[in-house]
Amino acid sequence: MDAGSWNSSVNLKDQSRCPLQEQFMQRKNARENLDRFIPNRSAMDFDYAHYMLTGGRKGKENPASSSPSREAYRTRLAETFNMNRTRILAFKNKPPVPVESFPREFSSSVNHDKPTKSRRHIPQTSERTLDAPDLVDDYYLNLLDWGSCNVLAIALGNTVYLWDASNGSTSELVSIDEGDGPITSVNWAPDGRHIAIGLNNSEVQLWDSTANRQLRTLRGGHRSRVGSLAWNNHILATGGMDGMIINNDVRIREHIVETYRGHEQEVCGLKWSASGQQLASGGNDNLLHIWDRSMASSNSATQWLHRLEDHISAVKALAWCPFQSNLLASGGGGGDRCIKFWNTHTGACLNSVDTGSQVCALLWNKNERELLSSHGFTQNQLTLWKYPSMVKMAELNGHTSRVLFMAQSPDGCTVASAAADETLRFWNVFGVPEVAKPAPKSNPEPFAHVNRIR
Structure with a gap:
């Protein structure tokens, strides 16, 4: 192949790769613009995560390596951790469940919090x-x-x-x-x-x-x-x-x-x-x-x-x-x-x-x-x-x-x-005055x- 044909083939090849390169760069830029996932370690359960990550290979393990004690451990681990959970990583802790220590009808009448004091109006002119x-x-x-x-x-x-x-x-x-x-x-x-x-x-x-x-x-x-x-x-x-x-x-x-x-x-x-x-x-x-x-x-x-x-x-x-x-x-x-x-x-x-x-x-x-x-x-x-x-x-x-x-x-x-x-x-x-006697x-x-x- 002579130099002219070689150059033309290279140019055609480069032209055919331009749309792919643009698409690749767009995807790369999109990934870079995404917020990073920063996990909250205090909300993670590492034992449960390890179990969930390794549990899928249970069927592929060598049956000879399985033992009654290992099976008992798995059973106990499944009982300890709720198997209905699907999230291994968490962004934040779940809010605590509110505890109602008194009936609503009683707590509504007893309020220990001071009400918000409104700012009083001060007339700017003499009365x-x-x-x-x-x-x-x-x-x-x-x-x-x-x-x-x-x-x-x-x-x-x-x-x-x-x-x-x-x-x-x-x-x-x-x-x-x-x-x-x-x-x-x-x-x-x-x-x-x-x-x-x-x-x-x-x-x-x-x-x-x-x-x-x-x-x-x-x-x-x-x-x-x-x-x-x-x-x-x-x-x-x-x-x-x-x-x-x-x-x-x-x-x-x-x-x-x-x-x-x-x-x-x-x-x-x-x-x-x-x-x-x-x-x-x-x-x-x-x-x-x-x-x-x-x-x-x-x-x-x-x-x-x-x-x-x-x-x-x-x-x-x-x-x-x-x-x-x-x-x-x-x-x-x-x-x-x-x-x-x-x-x-x-x-x-x-x-x-x-x-x-x-x-x-x-x-x-x-x-x-x-x-x-x-x-x-x-x-x-x-x-x-x-x-x-x-x-x-x-x-x-x-x-x-x-x-x-x-x-x-x-x-x-x-x-x-x-x-x-x-x-x-x-x-x-x-x-x-706030408290005025009639x-x-x-x-x-x-x-x-x-x-x-x-």
Whole structure:
């Protein structure tokens, strides 16, 4: 065969093999693209697999090699392993058979698993707005408080007004003379009937709101205005611009029983702990003090338990935690902008969060682990925080100027906020308690649930 014929025959042969090669390559690629089988060894039965793989050759074995013991072993192996099984390899274990230990009708009524808690709705707007003309725009004063009898007290200029949340009625409690005013602080006694009123002239008046009459005037303790008040049963703590804190026993004539000296400037925040054992005070000197009544002395100035200097601006906002007795939250002014958390037993700062704006007031949720803060420039908002993560849950806007004061309803659901825009707003920010006792149908209390104002 010459070279030309040879080349032509080779070309014909190569052309005839091309389709086969393509088919082979396609099958090869298809096999390569398949997922590999990765057996689960924990789900394999190797003894059973060996038996199944070798059992087919039973008939081909030499009869001479068979023995009674071998036959007995095979019989026993067949009884041990279920011969109906056809799968030797398994991808995964079979799910266990559920065991029902109780009858369905009984288990349906007894459920030990806690139901999934749905996230509550937090209204972003105030549910009610009232005018508050002549509200003094002063960061260091405390002009709003909500008493245990569901009556809100607010000082507007020289007058204290009472707003009854049960029926929405407003009344005037007292108007102070121009020379003695303006009013610089208000605070309800625990009974919700008596109220203390601090004045610009350094005096403190005690009033009976039910009888609408003045009971007495506390004098001689301070040399300048009284901007902060805090009740502890029959003891009224007063904080003045002179930097002094005075404990007054309102039952006796000589009412000054203890004096706390530690602040260098005006005392603008005062809060007693729930036990009444510790008093937290914040001042315009950027200081936060913790005082303990067991260390108090009537003969000399009492030494503080802790002197905390972490804030770099005035400390007015103070709030004791309702679910942890030694936890205190404090807020700093415009130069600080931080909310700090303190262990008041040790004086340690547990956490500090920069809020980005002046902190004017703080309130804990009584029903959940949440904290509400009110702020100034630039948003003038109320911010709801989840504790202890301090994740923002909501921001409530509506005020057009700094939100100076906040007060909480007796049931802990509604918050009232008063701002320099001369408005008083009510927010359903803390929701309704999970377990609420039904109100009695007969002989109702003189104060009603705050939800009636909606």
